[in-house]
Amino acid sequence: MSARLLVVDDIPANVKLLEAKLTQEYYEVITANSGKEAIERAKEESPDVILLDVMMPDMNGFETCRALREDHATAHIPIIMVTALSEKKDRIQGLEAGADDFLTKPVNDMALFARVKSLVRLKVMVDELRLRGQTGIEFGMDNALDKSKIVEARIMVIDDDVVESRKMLEKLANFTQNIFSISEPIDVIDKLIANNIDVVLVSTQMSDFDGLRVCSQIRGNEATRSISIIGVVDEMDTKSIIKGLEIGVNDYITSPVDVNELLARVKTQIKRKRYQDALRTNFRTSVSLAVTDGLTGLYNRRYMDTHLENLMNECVEKDRSMCAMMIDIDHFKMVNDTHGHDVGDEVIKQFAERIGHNMRPADMVVRYGGEEFTVILPGTNLESGALVAERIRQRIANLPFKVNTPDGKLEKTCSIGITTLNRAGGDTPALLIKRADEALLEAKRTGRNKVVALPNLYPKPQK
Amino acid sequence: MSARLLVVDDIPANVKLLEAKLTQEYYEVITANSGKEAIERAKEESPDVILLDVMMPDMNGFETCRALREDHATAHIPIIMVTALSEKKDRIQGLEAGADDFLTKPVNDMALFARVKSLVRLKVMVDELRLRGQTGIEFGMDNALDKSKIVEARIMVIDDDVVESRKMLEKLANFTQNIFSISEPIDVIDKLIANNIDVVLVSTQMSDFDGLRVCSQIRGNEATRSISIIGVVDEMDTKSIIKGLEIGVNDYITSPVDVNELLARVKTQIKRKRYQDALRTNFRTSVSLAVTDGLTGLYNRRYMDTHLENLMNECVEKDRSMCAMMIDIDHFKMVNDTHGHDVGDEVIKQFAERIGHNMRPADMVVRYGGEEFTVILPGTNLESGALVAERIRQRIANLPFKVNTPDGKLEKTCSIGITTLNRAGGDTPALLIKRADEALLEAKRTGRNKVVALPNLYPKPQK
Numbered sequence: 001m002s003a004r005l006l007v008v009d010d011i012p013a014n015v016k017l018l019e020a021k022l023t024q025e026y027y028e029v030i031t032a033n034s035g036k037e038a039i040e041r042a043k044e045e046s047p048d049v050i051l052l053d054v055m056m057p058d059m060n061g062f063e064t065c066r067a068l069r070e071d072h073a074t075a076h077i078p079i080i081m082v083t084a085l086s087e088k089k090d091r092i093q094g095l096e097a098g099a100d101d102f103l104t105k106p107v108n109d110m111a112l113f114a115r116v117k118s119l120v121r122l123k124v125m126v127d128e129l130r131l132r133g134q135t136g137i138e139f140g141m142d143n144a145l146d147k148s149k150i151v152e153a154r155i156m157v158i159d160d161d162v163v164e165s166r167k168m169l170e171k172l173a174n175f176t177q178n179i180f181s182i183s184e185p186i187d188v189i190d191k192l193i194a195n196n197i198d199v200v201l202v203s204t205q206m207s208d209f210d211g212l213r214v215c216s217q218i219r220g221n222e223a224t225r226s227i228s229i230i231g232v233v234d235e236m237d238t239k240s241i242i243k244g245l246e247i248g249v250n251d252y253i254t255s256p257v258d259v260n261e262l263l264a265r266v267k268t269q270i271k272r273k274r275y276q277d278a279l280r281t282n283f284r285t286s287v288s289l290a291v292t293d294g295l296t297g298l299y300n301r302r303y304m305d306t307h308l309e310n311l312m313n314e315c316v317e318k319d320r321s322m323c324a325m326m327i328d329i330d331h332f333k334m335v336n337d338t339h340g341h342d343v344g345d346e347v348i349k350q351f352a353e354r355i356g357h358n359m360r361p362a363d364m365v366v367r368y369g370g371e372e373f374t375v376i377l378p379g380t381n382l383e384s385g386a387l388v389a390e391r392i393r394q395r396i397a398n399l400p401f402k403v404n405t406p407d408g409k410l411e412k413t414c415s416i417g418i419t420t421l422n423r424a425g426g427d428t429p430a431l432l433i434k435r436a437d438e439a440l441l442e443a444k445r446t447g448r449n450k451v452v453a454l455p456n457l458y459p460k461p462q463k
Numbered sequence: 464m465s466a467r468l469l470v471v472d473d474i475p476a477n478v479k480l481l482e483a484k485l486t487q488e489y490y491e492v493i494t495a496n497s498g499k500e501a502i503e504r505a506k507e508e509s510p511d512v513i514l515l516d517v518m519m520p521d522m523n524g525f526e527t528c529r530a531l532r533e534d535h536a537t538a539h540i541p542i543i544m545v546t547a548l549s550e551k552k553d554r555i556q557g558l559e560a561g562a563d564d565f566l567t568k569p570v571n572d573m574a575l576f577a578r579v580k581s582l583v584r585l586k587v588m589v590d591e592l593r594l595r596g597q598t599g600i601e602f603g604m605d606n607a608l609d610k611s612k613i614v615e616a617r618i619m620v621i622d623d624d625v626v627e628s629r630k631m632l633e634k635l636a637n638f639t640q641n642i643f644s645i646s647e648p649i650d651v652i653d654k655l656i657a658n659n660i661d662v663v664l665v666s667t668q669m670s671d672f673d674g675l676r677v678c679s680q681i682r683g684n685e686a687t688r689s690i691s692i693i694g695v696v697d698e699m700d701t702k703s704i705i706k707g708l709e710i711g712v713n714d715y716i717t718s719p720v721d722v723n724e725l726l727a728r729v730k731t732q733i734k735r736k737r738y739q740d741a742l743r744t745n746f747r748t749s750v751s752l753a754v755t756d757g758l759t760g761l762y763n764r765r766y767m768d769t770h771l772e773n774l775m776n777e778c779v780e781k782d783r784s785m786c787a788m789m790i791d792i793d794h795f796k797m798v799n800d801t802h803g804h805d806v807g808d809e810v811i812k813q814f815a816e817r818i819g820h821n822m823r824p825a826d827m828v829v830r831y832g833g834e835e836f837t838v839i840l841p842g843t844n845l846e847s848g849a850l851v852a853e854r855i856r857q858r859i860a861n862l863p864f865k866v867n868t869p870d871g872k873l874e875k876t877c878s879i880g881i882t883t884l885n886r887a888g889g890d891t892p893a894l895l896i897k898r899a900d901e902a903l904l905e906a907k908r909t910g911r912n913k914v915v916a917l918p919n920l921y922p923k924p925q926k
Contacts, residue, residue: 001584001711002679026675026710028683046685121464121584127685128591128743212489216465220491222509222590247489248464280591289753294765302757333796337907341832341900369804370833437804444800 003048003120004028008038008064009082010056018051018082018107025113035059039067042074048123049116051103054083054094062097069098076126076275078119082107088258095264101251111238114245122250122272129279153270154178154196158185158214159203159232164255168201168232171259172266185214192224199269203232204240205255212244219248226276228269232257293367295345296352304366304374308429311364315378315421322421323385325375326436327355327392330413330448332371339405346403347410351396358392374433382420382453389416389451397449413449415440420455466511466583467491471501471527472545473519481514481545481570488576498522502530505537511586512579514566517546517557525560532561539589539738541582545570551721558727563735564714574701577708585713585735592742616733617641617659621648621677622666622695627718631664631695634722635729648677655687662732666695667703668718675707682711689739691732695720756830758808759815767829767837771892774827778841778884785884786848787895788838789903790818790855793876793911795834802868809866810873814859821855837896845883845916852879852914860912876912878903883918 005027009015012033019029030045032038035056042050050068054061061081068074081099083090091102101115153176159165160183172179180195182188185206192200200218204211211231218224231244231252241252250272251265291303315322329351336344348371355373359365364376377385393416400409417439421427439454446452468490472478475496482492493508495501498519505513513531517524524544531537544562546553554565564578616639622628623646635642643658645651648669655663663681667674674694681687694707694715704715713735714728754766778785792814799807811834818836822828827839840848856879863872880902884890902917909915 001709002682004683026679026706028680048683124688125588125591128588216489217491219465220467220511225587243489246464286753289765290748294763300757302752328799336835337904340897340904341835342897372799372804434803434805441800441803 001117001120001124002026002028003116003123004030004045005116006030006032006038006041006045006047006050008032008035008050008056008061009053010034011053014053021107021109021112022116027116035061035064035067038064039071039074042068042077043071046073047077049119050077050079051116052079052081052099054081054085054090062093065094065097065099076123076130078123080115080119088261092260092264095261095268098268100268108238110242114242118245118248118250121248126276126279129276152176152178153198153266154180155266156180156182156192156195156197156200158182158188158200158206158211160184160206160208161203161255164203164232164257167259168257168262171263175263175266185209185211188214188217189221189224192218192227197227198273199228199230199266201230201232201253201266202249203255204237204244205232205234212240212247215244215249216247226273226280228273230265230269296349296367298352298356298365298367298373301366301368301374304364304368304376305429307364308376308432311376311378312421312427312429312432316423316425319423320379321381321423323377323380323382323388323418324421324432324436325377325385325389325416325418326368326433326440327373327375327389327414327416328440328444329371329396330415330444332412335410335412339403339410343403343405343410347401347412350401350403351412351414354395354399355392358388358395374436382418382455385418385420386451386453389418389453392416393449393451415443415448416451417441417443418451418453464580464583464587465489465491466579466586467493467508468579469493469495469501469504469508469510469513471495471498471513471519471524472516473497474516477516484570484572484575485579490579498524498527498530501527502534502537505531505540506534509536510540512582513540513542514579515542515544515562517544517548517553525556528557528560528562539586539593541586543578543582551724555723555727558724558731561731563731571701573705577705581708581711581713584711589739589742592739615639615641616661616729617643618729619643619645619655619658619660619663621645621651621663621669621674623647623669623671624666624718627666627695627720630722631720631725634726638726638729648672648674651677652680652684652687655681655690660690661736662691662693662729664693664695664716664729665712666718667700667707668695668697675703675710678707678712679710689736689743691736693728693732759812759830761815761819761828761830761836764829764831764837767827767831767839768892770827771839771895774839774841775884775890775892775895779886779888782886783842784844784886786840786843786845786851786881787884787899788840788848788852788879788881789831789896789899790836790838790852790877790879791903791907792834792859793878793907795875798873798875802866802873806866806868806873810864810875813864813866814875814877817858817862818855821851821858837899845881845918848881848883849914849916852881852916855879856912856914878906878911879914880904880906881914881916 005022007015007018007029010033015031022029030041032041036059052061065079078100080101080103081094082103084105086104094102103112155172157165157168165181169179169181202211202214215229229249231249232255233240233252235254244252250269253262253265291299293300335347356365362378366374368374397413400411403410417436419435419439435454439452443450443452468485470478470481470492473496478494485492493504495504499522515524528542541563544557544565547568549567557565566575618635620628620631628644632642632644665674665677678692692712694712695718696703696715698717707715713732716725716728754762756763798810819828825841829837831837860876863874866873880899882898882902898917902915906913906915
């Protein structure tokens with residue numbers, strides 16, 4: 001996919017050259033001539049990938065990279081360092097500063113495009129998950145991309161070269177205990193899932209197996225799709241490097257492997273993986289949190305508001321009856337005021353459990369507010385509904401709650417109002433709930449610890 | 464990226480041929496020999512893209528496509544129809560059955576791979592957003608991919624060919640009123656944003672402008688990245704088609720444009736766009752819903768639980784004081800019991816607003832539960848905090864709430880407990896809240912409508 005790239009170099013001719021190549025490939029290119037300018041432009045224009053020269057006066061590429069990583073607004077943008085340096089220790093320094101990869105000048109076009117494509121794919125995905133930075137802040141996870149949690153990483157090496165494989169395993173063992181190794185890629189998917197792997201190193205030089213095929217299996221399976229893959233590739237084998245990136249390999253290292261570079265690349269992948277995992281978890285959690293009540297695990301009012309109308313329409317269409325119940329714990333306030341909120345919470349929780357146990361899976365049980373609950377019973381008429389309500393009332397009144405008070409228990413009762421859907425038409429969720437609420441008020445006014453059923457007439461007849 | 468593809472054809476030789484081509488490109492391929500088998504395998508193996516033959520005995524491709532679209536488990540999987548038919552009306556029938564595109568036999572490899580790549584990208588993105596189907600169900604939006612909401616679509620045509628452009632606009636006008644047209648792609652991004660465009664049709668045959676460059680600008684900008692792009696391409700110009708798909712064009716139509724095919728393709732894109740927009744909105748909403756209270760808009764307890772500890776640590780590190788306040792509306796239960804929940808809700812809302820108005824941006828105001836509120840005041844000592852609390856108490860007691868009761872107002876008071884962070888160490892969020900709660904209970908026991916401040920000693924001294 002096309003994307004916006006920031007090219008940073010202090011030599012204008014170098015900027016021009018990269019800009020021309022990338023523009024030709026239909027990327028949008030913005031440029032900067034120094035580290036300082038790069039940081040400013042990155043903040044203003046949020047590019048998808050940054051191509052960063054290493055040797056620059058004032059602020060070099062390593063310093064610039066570190067500064068970009070430290071700023072919340074730019075920390076997630078992939079960075080490729082473009083350098084004339086080819087020493088391994090320079091690569092490691094760059095990876096440790098936060099770079100995602102290196103390209104050596106003169107830049108090989110195919111390698112450049114493959115790398116950019118792969119990082120754009122990553123960036124676009126992360127953007128979707130982070131909602132341009134919102135999520136992290138709301139959930140207090142700004143620092144998920146930092147170095148704190150990478151030590152418990154789970155790594156698998158797939159290589160039939162015993163010497164190379166052992167060398168990698170020994171180095172990784174200094175970093176984490178959770179290392180797995182297979183020399184034949186048999187049942188790879190199962191093994192990755194069973195061992196809950198974060199990063200897998202796959203050799204593309206196995207004699208009897210095609211390493212790229214293994215990578216494509218991993219990417220082709222939903223369950224393993226988000227595992228980071230690092231290819232272990234012969235330095236001359238540009239074709240495998242490019243094909244690998246296209247298939248979805250996240251990074252590669254050339255063999256014979258330099259173990260320090262290996263460790264730096266593995267750490268980068270783990271950081272990225274952890275960050276994406278955290279974003280996904282947040283997303284999943286937030287979706288379920290948004291519709292459930294934290295204390296009781298019941299659905300909340302928001303969920304009811306979304307679904308009640310559908311449920312009502314369905315019952316009208318299928319000509320089935322439906323009941324709505326409002327339940328309220330009598331004199332609940334006294335519990336909080338006398339024993340404190342923790343005891344009050346305990347009562348609410350147990351109360352919710354008892355209601356839940358009396359309902360069928362098709363019923364919708366909702367914590368409406370503090371000590372009030374709503375239950376929707378599709379396919380139930382008023383007579384049957386009232387029997388259910390009466391059963392709940394008895395189960396509450398007859399069995400004290402076990403709580404942390406001096407005598408270890410608390411007797412409570414509840415009042416219940418129940419009404420039924422007016423299938424003749426004109427009924428709305430608000431009217432239905434309002435009627436159930438009026439039935440509840442009637443129960444409260446006339447002595448509590450009782451069930452009042454209100455026929456579906458609205459406005460209700462004058463008494 | 465690699466992915467799992469389902470190839471469906473009743474003639475084994477055709478299956479073999481496509482399987483070989485796609486496997487060669489490192490895709491994972493599964494196969495089916497009939498429509499019925501295709502539906503089963505699609506459900507079991509959730510492929511990323513389905514390549515579907517049209518002419519099959521028993522159940523043809525159109526029927527199979529419709530069945531896949533109607534099943535919630537497979538409705539979102541992109542489908543490419545592979546057909547010997549080249550009649551426009553067959554293409555339209557296929558698009559209307561829910562296909563995303565057509566490939567004509569014999570299949571051109573480059574076109575096949577470009578199309579598959581583009582649809583895999585779409586599928587992977589949608590998968591992330593739909594959490595394998597969870598979100599939709601929770602939020603009651605199973606049917607977002609249906610036809611109901613596509614009529615209000617906003618469409619822009621970018622083409623310098625006046626005749627072709629007018630032909631497209633006239634056809635689209637039968638479908639939606641929100642059509643925009645420009646003959647020169649100047650300030651495209653601004654115009655797309657200003658008109659809130661869903662789908663843009665971009666000609667790649669303009670005389671003075673490169674249409675693909677326009678497409679890459681749209682994709683390179685975060686604000687327009689999710690707009691659907693349909694390329695209008697010369698039929699012979701396979702190069703532009705493939706490059707376009709690579710850049711991120713969603714679909715293309717060959718010119719001279721068949722207006723019925725145009726409409727069918729536009730509708731498909733709008734459906735996809737609407738579905739993805741709904742997923743994104745759900746995601747965004749759910750993140751903010753998860754941490755806020757629906758009635759008051761204040762933060763909820765979940766948010767407090769996540770952030771209070773950080774806030775406490777920060778105050779300890781910087782040696783700043785911090786207060787925690789628990790506020791409770793006195794005899795609130797009576798409001799619900801006497802006037803019903805809608806009046807009660809109104810009081811809670813206005814109460815929350817009044818608290819909010821008395822706080823600084825750095826303070827955290829939380830609806831703790833029903834009629835209880837927590838306020839955290841970083842950088843405030845107990846003495847100042849108690850003054851703030853007393854101000855709140857007065858503002859509540861002195862000004863009745865305007866509500867929908869016979870006399871239009873309701874006088875209420877509140878009780879407040881306040882405590883301060885013990886910076887000497889050992890304090891936890893639970894202990895802090897517990898102390899504030901004890902101060903509140905003390906205020907309740909000793910007459911209500913008052914503020915009680917509790918020193919940060921714990922366990923508190925015997926009285």
